[in-house]
Amino acid sequence: xxxxxxxxxxxxxxxxxxxxxxxxxxxxxxxxxxxxxxxxxxxxxxxxxxxxxxxxxxxxxxxxxxxxxxxxxxxxxxxxxxxxxxxxxxxxxxxxxxxxxxxxxxxxxxxxxxxxxxxxxxxxxxxxxxxxxxxxxxxxxxxxxxxxxxxxxxxxxxxxxxxxxxxxxxxxxxxxxxxxxxxxxxxxxxxxxxxxxxxxxxxxxxxxxxxxxxxxxxxxxxxxxxxxxxxxxxxxxxxxxxxxxxxxxxxxxxxxxxxxxxxxxxxxxxxxxxxxxxxxxxxxxxxxxxxxxxxxxxxxxxxxxxxxxxxxxxxxxxxxxxxxxxxxxxxxxxxxxxxxxxxxxxxxxxxxxxxxxxxxxxxxxxxxxxxxxxxxxxxxxxxxxxxxxxxxxxxxxxxxxxxxxxxxxxxxxxxxxxxxxxxxxxxxxxxxxxxxxxxxxxxxxxxxxxxxxxxxxxxxxxxxxxxxxxxxxxxxxxxxxxxxxxxxxxxxxxxxxxxxxxxxxxxxxxxxxxxxxxxxxxxxxxxxxxxxxxxxxxxxxxxx
Numbered sequence: 001x002x003x004x005x006x007x008x009x010x011x012x013x014x015x016x017x018x019x020x021x022x023x024x025x026x027x028x029x030x031x032x033x034x035x036x037x038x039x040x041x042x043x044x045x046x047x048x049x050x051x052x053x054x055x056x057x058x059x060x061x062x063x064x065x066x067x068x069x070x071x072x073x074x075x076x077x078x079x080x081x082x083x084x085x086x087x088x089x090x091x092x093x094x095x096x097x098x099x100x101x102x103x104x105x106x107x108x109x110x111x112x113x114x115x116x117x118x119x120x121x122x123x124x125x126x127x128x129x130x131x132x133x134x135x136x137x138x139x140x141x142x143x144x145x146x147x148x149x150x151x152x153x154x155x156x157x158x159x160x161x162x163x164x165x166x167x168x169x170x171x172x173x174x175x176x177x178x179x180x181x182x183x184x185x186x187x188x189x190x191x192x193x194x195x196x197x198x199x200x201x202x203x204x205x206x207x208x209x210x211x212x213x214x215x216x217x218x219x220x221x222x223x224x225x226x227x228x229x230x231x232x233x234x235x236x237x238x239x240x241x242x243x244x245x246x247x248x249x250x251x252x253x254x255x256x257x258x259x260x261x262x263x264x265x266x267x268x269x270x271x272x273x274x275x276x277x278x279x280x281x282x283x284x285x286x287x288x289x290x291x292x293x294x295x296x297x298x299x300x301x302x303x304x305x306x307x308x309x310x311x312x313x314x315x316x317x318x319x320x321x322x323x324x325x326x327x328x329x330x331x332x333x334x335x336x337x338x339x340x341x342x343x344x345x346x347x348x349x350x351x352x353x354x355x356x357x358x359x360x361x362x363x364x365x366x367x368x369x370x371x372x373x374x375x376x377x378x379x380x381x382x383x384x385x386x387x388x389x390x391x392x393x394x395x396x397x398x399x400x401x402x403x404x405x406x407x408x409x410x411x412x413x414x415x416x417x418x419x420x421x422x423x424x425x426x427x428x429x430x431x432x433x434x435x436x437x438x439x440x441x442x443x444x445x446x447x448x449x450x451x452x453x454x455x456x457x458x459x460x461x462x463x464x465x466x467x468x469x470x471x472x473x474x475x476x477x478x479x480x481x482x483x484x485x486x487x488x489x490x491x492x493x494x495x496x497x498x499x500x501x502x503x504x505x506x507x508x509x510x511x512x513x514x515x516x517x518x519x520x521x522x523x524x525x526x527x528x529x530x531x532x533x534x535x536x537x538x539x540x541x542x543x544x
């Protein structure tokens with residue numbers, strides 16, 4: 001899903017190498033900021049476990065949540081950041097990006113089209129009511145309803161129903177391994193029916209309670225000021241009870257977030273603009289950690305026509321200086337990247353995905369003379385000028401200028417058009433906006449630790465890419481979802497990645513690893529992108 005708009009949608013050693021301008025052992029020489037980071041940034045799936053409880057904490061983020069009902073299509077990324085600690089799902093995404101048990105203690109494919117979940121019998125909502133099968137079935141129906149934010153995760157579900165006292169069975173149109181992973185995201189969200197129905201359209205607004213069962217509960221939302229969560233009393237899973245007693249979320253601009261962390265007025269933040277961390281890594285009172293994520297900045301090609309020829313797209317990819325973009329826009333804290341999805345998607349068969357990634361060509365960190373020569377050949381005969389859309393933000397301006405520079409190096413005409421920031425993210429849904437430019441730039445992530453969960457976006461029916469129309473690719477997407485065996489699914493995912501690389505409906509640029517900055521007095525939260533769906537704040541505590 002794009003991180004800038006309303007939500008659309010490894011072993012540590014492998015993942016850490018994959019994100020590394022921060023480690024000299026991986027490809028690409030680190031720049032000055034990255035050299036500083038190499039000594040100060042902690043690389044792991046999670047920060048060290050907390051030794052003791054923490055009474056109160058203040059956590060910063062870039063924006064106010066728009067709605068605290070995660071099933072509402074108006075909810076934003078900040079809604080997930082907060083409510084991951086409040087609401088629970090059938091499955092649970094773990095800090096290492098694997099999928100474990102959630103409100104369901106287990107699941108099993110009884111047949112290739114019969115997926116059975118066993119529900120826990122001791123889970124309770126925050127008001128003390130038990131999590132019943134009625135709540136679970138109702139929640140699944142709500143999540144699957146057209147117009148719901150997660151309805152697109154249910155294309156292969158024919159029906160679902162209670163089939164035993166604690167048993168929920170999905171009958172599938174075809175096997176769908178990706179659906180299991182989606183149920184660790186918001187598609188698997190379970191909420192208390194009576195609370196949601198009683199509030200109606202007001203559910204998820206500042207006046208509404210939550211309807212969830214997680215280790216923290218919603219205490220207060222003061223619009224324009226803060227959201228406060230408190231440790232849930234009598235949380236049903238005592239072993240996972242929150243270490244933090246109360247956490248207050250506030251929102252601020254990048255500079256204000258950095259200043260608050262440096263002065264100690266806030267205890268932590270998941271940093272969206274990772275270049276901000278360049279200042280934080282120099283502070284002895286701040287710990288900065290990075291981990292695997294699926295989030296990658298890419299150039300997204302529209303149907304306008306200036307880049308209709310895939311050879312021109314390949315030429316631009318060859319001529320693009322990703323290392324320069326990383327240094328200029330991300331302070332060297334990102335990673336030049338060859339795929340549109342990051343290593344956080346490698347939730348299984350990691351060595352297979354790493355080997356396939358290493359073999360991908362056509363997307364150099366820094367183009368060589370040979371790359372430029374090849375790019376000029378590919379671009380020969382291209383006559384249409386290329387228009388690149390920016391919104392004036394530092395990252396998009398840097399990316400836009402880098403693409404214009406790449407085009408000019410290989411004899412192509414390119415220019416930049418400015419789109420207001422308030423409109424920019426609408427390009428996913430607005431063909432009239434896409435008609436204004438051949439390329440938009442955005443950072444995109446998925447909730448699933450599976451490359452197939454991303455590469456389904458290359459299907460001809462996709463709403464987030466507009467130039468790849470390949471029946472063979474479409475069939476591979478279906479085959480990938482249907483492959484319940486991990487090794488077989490990984491093989492299909494690798495072929496999808498290669499076909500995407502050959503067509504380049506997006507030109508991938510920079511992996512943005514998950515980055516968390518905290519006071520050196522606290523610890524415990526995930527460093528990986530799991531924080532969007534894992535109850536990370538419950539693990540926040542003191543170092544002892």
